Amino acid sequence: QIDLTNTNILVTGASRGIGRAIAQALAKSGARVAVHYNSNREEAEALARQIGGGSQAFGADLGTGQGPLELWKAVEESFGSVEVLVNNAGVAISSDIHKDDTEWLHDWGHTMMVNLNASALLCKKAIAHFQQRGGGRIITISSRAAFRGDTADYMAYAASKGGLVALSRSIARAFGKQGIKAFTVAPGFTRTDMAQDFMDQYGEAYALNDIALSQLTEPADIAPTIVFLASGLADHATGCTIDINAGSYVH
Numbered sequence: 680q681i682d683l684t685n686t687n688i689l690v691t692g693a694s695r696g697i698g699r700a701i702a703q704a705l706a707k708s709g710a711r712v713a714v715h716y717n718s719n720r721e722e723a724e725a726l727a728r729q730i731g732g733g734s735q736a737f738g739a740d741l742g743t744g745q746g747p748l749e750l751w752k753a754v755e756e757s758f759g760s761v762e763v764l765v766n767n768a769g770v771a772i773s774s775d776i777h778k779d780d781t782e783w784l785h786d787w788g789h790t791m792m793v794n795l796n797a798s799a800l801l802c803k804k805a806i807a808h809f810q811q812r813g814g815g816r817i818i819t820i821s822s823r824a825a826f827r828g829d830t831a832d833y834m835a836y837a838a839s840k841g842g843l844v845a846l847s848r849s850i851a852r853a854f855g856k857q858g859i860k861a862f863t864v865a866p867g868f869t870r871t872d873m874a875q876d877f878m879d880q881y882g883e884a885y886a887l888n889d890i891a892l893s894q895l896t897e898p899a900d901i902a903p904t905i906v907f908l909a910s911g912l913a914d915h916a917t918g919c920t921i922d923i924n925a926g927s928y929v930h
């Protein structure tokens with residue numbers, strides 16, 4: 680039984696989908712969770728009340744330069760310390776390569792801002808905090824798309840997720856001697872609003888076609904791995920990526 684009592688954990692994008700399941704599982708193991716949201720304040724506040732243990736909701740738009748900094752400050756001030764950062768919030772914007780250049784670049788920039796830049800800034804703040812405290816863990820949600828690529832409309836998404844893997848591995852190598860561990864988890868199709876948008880565009884059959892287990896992954900299939908990584912039991916796997924894609928891509 681994993682015990683995360685006295686462990687404060689910030690989970691970004693915890694208002695719904697995978698982040699919500701992660702927050703629930705961490706709290707069930709005793710963690711106090713900072714439930715981050717962007718637009719879904721009511722859901723995040725209701726979740727924080729439901730999981731209890733001193734968990735609290737924190738709002739911030741991670742599509743801005745200030746958002747991640749304000750989020751970290753608010754959580755640190757409120758919780759006093761943070762032991763684990765889970766970078767989960769993300770966007771997948773469909774953007775046709777034949778679109779007007781300015782619009783395409785805007786989509787590219789927003790994807791990078793939320794998925795990569797915001798995570799990098801939160802990592803920067805977390806590393807400084809962990810250095811003072813003698814260690815900590817960063818778990819980042821990447822994607823299968825980082826390794827096998829994505830469709831033409833989602834190239835920015837795949838590139839941002841590849842960037843997260845490189846960022847996480849760099850942190851593991853650069854700061855391991857200071858007790859900082861970094862991991863990435865790379866889900867395949869997981870039944871959330873994000874996957875629904877993709878399936879509305881390409882059809883569920885497309886999503887299921889190459890999945891060995893012939894079923895979509897559920898958010899609850901991802902969450903236990905995050906609890907495991909947060910616990911310290913996997914610390915000697917620092918730098919690794921764990922694939923959770925129902926056998927749709929193995930590398």
Ligand code: NDP
Binds near residue numbers: 716741823
């Ligand atoms: P959802 O679309 O269901 O949820 C996205 C979450 O990110 C929400 O909590 C949302 O907050 C938050 N978010 C979106 N935009 C912003 C922003 N500008 N600022 C701050 N927060 C924001 O996504 P999933 O649960 O499916 O995805 C979670 C993670 O898993 C993402 O990183 C995604 O890339 C990754 N992933 C998902 C896969 C899938 O098939 N679902 C596959 C592989 C990886 P709010 O609700 O408050 O707006």
